[in-house]
Structures are given as C-alpha cells and as structure tokens.
Amino acid sequence: MKDPVVGGDRRSLVAEFIRRLDPDVRTALHFDDAAVMGADLLVSLCRVLMDNTSSQPWQDRLEAFFEEFDLADVETGLDFTVAQMQDRDQMLAWFNSFKGRNYHLFALRLLGAAEYRRLIEAFKADSAVVALALRRGIRALMPFAVAWSDALGNMTEQQRKAISKNDLLGIELTRGIATIDETIGEKVIATLPMQLTAATADDLSNWRPDNLPEIITSVRHRVVESSTKRLERENSQLVRKIRGAKDALMHSEDGISQAANSLIELIDRIMRETFSKREVLAWIEDNLPDEPDLTYEKDNTTLPTKRAEALCFVYRGGPVAREANEHDNGLGPSLIHDTLARAITITRTSLQKFKHDDDGTQEEKDQLLALLTGLEGALLLGLSLSHASSPVTFDHPPVELDA
Template structure:
C-alpha cells in the first residue's frame, strides 16, 4: 500500500463536521500546522471520527444508526462513494493511526510539551486549542464508554464459552483468557481508563452522557456485572432462537424453566439443551452438506469426521464440532480459518458431551444443577455470538435460506 504524502493547503481546509480541534488547527498558519503534523488529511480524518461519534451518541436523534452515519458520510464524501475513495481513505486512516497518533501521544508525554505548544502557538491560540480538545474529548469519551459497555455482553458470552473448553485446550489460550470473566475484566479496565479523559474534559462529558455513564464501572462489582450482562445475553439469545424457530425457542426456554421450577431439573434441562443443539445443527445443514463444506474449507484439519459403523456399510460423517463450525460460518467459503470459530465449536461440542453424561448420571445434586446452568450459559453465549455476530456478516440471501430451513413454514422476508 502506497503511503500518501500529507498536504497542507495555503487556505484553511474546508471542514464539514463538528470537531472543535479540527477547526482550531485548520486556522493555524501553515508553518505551525507542519510542525504539529496537522495535515489536511489528518484534520479531515479527525473531524470524521468526532462527527461519527457525535452522531451515534446523540440521544435526541431517533433515526437508526445506519441512517445517522449515512448522513455524516454524505457530508464528507461528495457523490457516490466509489472503490478509489474507499482505498484512499483507508490509506490515510492507516497513516493516521500508525504514524501520527503514536507520534502525537509520544510528544504529549514529553517534559515541557505544554510550554513548547504555548510558545509555538501563543497563549491565546494554545488556550483555544485546549478548550477545543476538551470539547472533542467529551464527545469521544461518551462514544468509547458506550461502545465498551455495548460490547460487554459479548465479552461475557465469550467468557462463558472459554469456561466450557476442555482443560487441555484452555491451557493453550493466552493468559488473558485463563481466568474467569477475563474478557469482562478487560472491558471494565478499558472503561476505567477513560476517566483520565473525563477529568481532562472537565464537566463537558456529563452534558453528553446518560446518567449510567457518568461514572466508571468497578472491578469490585465484577460478579454482579457478569450476572447483569449474562441476563442480556440470555434474553437476546432466546429471542434470536425463537425468531429462527418457535420449536427451538421452546427448547431453550424449557431448559431455563426446568432449572428454576422442575422437580427433576438436571435431566430435563440437559435433555432440552441436547435437543436444541442437535436439532439446530441438523436443520441448518445435512451431513452431506457439512462433509462437502469440510472438503472445501477444512480438508487438512483432523478430528472433524468419524466412521459410522451403523447400517449396512460404514460411512464417514461429520463430528459435532464440524457441524458447529459449518453452522458458525453459515456454510459459506472460509478464506482463513479462525481460532475463535474453532474455540466456539470445541466448546459447544464439549458442552453437549457433558450434558449427555449429566442426563444419564443424574443424582439430583446442587453441584449438577450448577454445572447444567454453566452449560446453559455457554449455549446462550454461543447463540448470541453465532446469530448476532457471525451470521450478521453473511449475505442476506444465505441467512434467509437458513431461517427457512430452521422454520419451514416461514414466509421469506428481507433481513
């Protein structure tokens, strides 16, 4: 990729967004902008980032996020956005993130950075730039905090999947994922790290944020937060499965109801979850379709097939892990295999095996009920990630085809 050469217009660059910093920097003399490496492209990228953040966090705007972003982008890109515009913007953004942002950060940490800026710009211009930066940071902090908290249910879902992995595979994961709620812990640390920007922005953040966003989350509340976001994952996954198939929706609801109300919770909940997993995978893709998909995408991967000795002649069939992998990828071609997909597939295959054991070795103990509840969390986390994330990236035509397979009486409709 060719690195674009920064440009510095003799006239103030035409800005169309809401960034106060971009406006202040665009008014500086050319020589000062060059010293600060505030090129036209840098100002436009910064203006775009702040403008998108402001649009997405504007609670007074009732439009969908996509419509808000389209309106912002239409101001920055005149006419239809073509491939050349996208490639040029990507090159400038890469330069901005890899070169300019780290250099600015390094310069800001140097001793005497403030004095240098005051001497370069003059006291009045320096103060205007500082106030502008506070205003932009107030917008960015709210956007980053809201994004971090919106991602926390996904962190919990992944934590629950990691927890279901066999010990041998769990040991091969990065140290970050080795502890319970590790990803949620990381998300909370990121949320707390934003407090420095909150302090710098004075009280401006409070004007843009919701009441629940005015203070950082605390690690002391980790267990409570994990339960809170797990409820979100549970609700979303049940809704997603019910939307896919009313019959399958009853299975996952039945598992939770059994744990809460049944006189035989372990066996009934285990049976409901096993039926959910098997019917979901079987309805989405036949064994022959999975085998064909494996040949095209996972031909050299071991442990994805087995020899079925039942019937008149032995037949090669896909393992449960293979079925899950195909389901996760929506049966589409795989350009590059993903460790996360394999982790999720291994976890769900392991969960099903453990549920089968619990179903037949039910002693009615509290420990068994807790174990089944853990497996239910893993299944709901899987569904939240599979349908809510991986299928969201698949073409509408394929997703609608799968929905019809899972609910044959469904009337085809746009996603």
C-alpha cells in the same frame, strides 16, 4: 465569531477552529489538511453514533454522516487516520509533538492568549466526545467477553489445552475490560469537560476490577437477552426450548432430565436447521479436508461429527482460509471458531449424562444451570460470528442424510 466549545455543530470543534486560521499559522502549528480532516471525521463519527436522540438505525446515521463529507476529503482523512494507527511510533511521535511545554508556549505566542484558550477548550471538548465513545465501545465488548468466559466455563483445562497449547484461552477478558474502563475513567474522562457530551451518570461511573462479579452478573442478563433475540430471529421454537428447560428446572420433579433433553434438542435443531449433513460434508471438503475428527462412517455412509456441524454453523458455511500469525499457522479452524464449536459440542456431551441419570439434587441443578449459561454464551457468540460471515450459497436444496 461563534464560540467553538458551545456551538451546536456535530463536527470537530478543533477542525472548525483550525480551518479559520491563516494557512501560514496552520503550517507553523503542524496542522495539515489530512490531520484536520482526520480529526473532523473521528469526532463527527463519534457524535453521530452516540446520538441517543435520533430514531434512525445506526446504519442509516452512518450513511447520512458520510454524505456530509466530500469523498476526496473522506479518503484523505481515512488515509491519515489509518496510517497513524498502523505505525505506533509515528502515532506517538505525532501526539507527543503537541504535548510538550515548548509547543504550547509557541502556540500561545503565535495565537495570543484568547485564541490559544479557545483552541485548548475546543481540543478538550473534542477529546471528551472521543473518550465517551471509547468508553462505550469498550463496554460494548463486555457482553461478548462474559459470553466467552461462560462458554469456556463448560470446558476442562485439558479440553482447553486440546485447542490451544499456549495461554490465550486463559486470559481473563472480563477483568481486562474492567481494568481498561477504570483507567479511561481515572486518567482521561476525569480530566475532560464531559458535561459538554451526551454522557449519562452510568457513563461517568467507573467499572472497577474489585466489583467484577457484580458487573458480570448484570452483563450476563444482557447476554441472555441478546442470545434469546438472535435465536428468535433464527427460529422462535428454539427459544421455547430454552424457556422450557428453565421451567423444568424450576417446577418439575423430573426437571433435570427434562431440561437436559430440551437443551440437547435445542443444539441439534440449531445445527440441523442451519445446514444439512450433506452441506456440512461439502463444506468440510472445500475448507477442512485434512482436519481430523470431522467425519465418521456408519453403515458404509460418511457422516459429519457434531464438532463438524458446530464448526460449519459458527462459520455460517463460509471460508476458513486466513493469514498466518505468531499464534496461528493459518491452517485448520481459527482459535475462536474452534473454541466455540467445541464449547457447543462439549456442552452437549455434558448434558447427555443428565438425560437418564439424575438424583434431582441442588448440586445437579447448579451444574445444569452452569451448562445452560455457557451454552447461551456460546450461541450468542456463534450466531454473532455466523451472521458476520458470508454464507456459502449451495446450488442444491438441503437433502438430509440418515443419522
């Protein structure tokens, strides 16, 4: 019999081990078909998505992964996994039933010492794969947390309170992620055979909250790169605006005003080239007809405000309707969308003061760089949200109204 710990299969080693057991033994150990298939799906999915040796995009790997399983088995495993995740008490009871000393003594007597050891080793090997996937998943959130923090950094406390009356916007997401990462490392990863996984030295190095400034600085470079790549897919000229602003700050005697002008034009072009004013007005009428401060009158013509354009941008012209919860009554824009839209427009307003009134001081350069950092964060999140949304298809070609 092949040792399940060192086998080359991508599937769950625990599932492989349990499937070879007598049905009565499986029942006695409380391993039903749904639980086994759920474990197989979870571990196999983690292995596939973390396969650094594959040249295939993750979407293709995911499609190939599901082709390996029978559709009925996938539905069974997913139903079990979803049910466990939705009922926290049930999930904890299910896991705790396998942690007790009595259960382990029972399994040892039932399986014998050798088979019991193989089961424990298989369980640890599977757990190491899932732990690595969990750590990488948590760390993948950090660029978005940094971008969110930077975007909020351009807003005053009063401006934040205008969006949310509670403390949701004050939560330190970056510190929370670093704390979770440290806990995973010390409480989980340190106890598992990570050498059996594809873990790198960086994967095994814990993030610590006391090293947060260094972590954020490193991650912020990735935010800038991601924002730049997304902007390039939208329009390469927009990227040149950001680079031009940075070059102006570094080399031009009139750099601050030039950089401010470039960034304002960048914001305006992104809004203008994504949706016309007429499309924004149509979107407001369909989604936010009662939301204040989204339109204004000029020369007997109704026009959208900058906030309206930014909201339409971060929603990608998609629907606003959603379910209500304890923090959100389901009316108006969501907290995240509204915050990002306001961050973009507030940054634009802040940039206006540098257009014609600057002394070229280092303090002003630092302020402008902070605005640029926050803008890049807001654009990264805005573009990420907008591409994740389903765009509205307009039946008429874009027709721009006079500003």
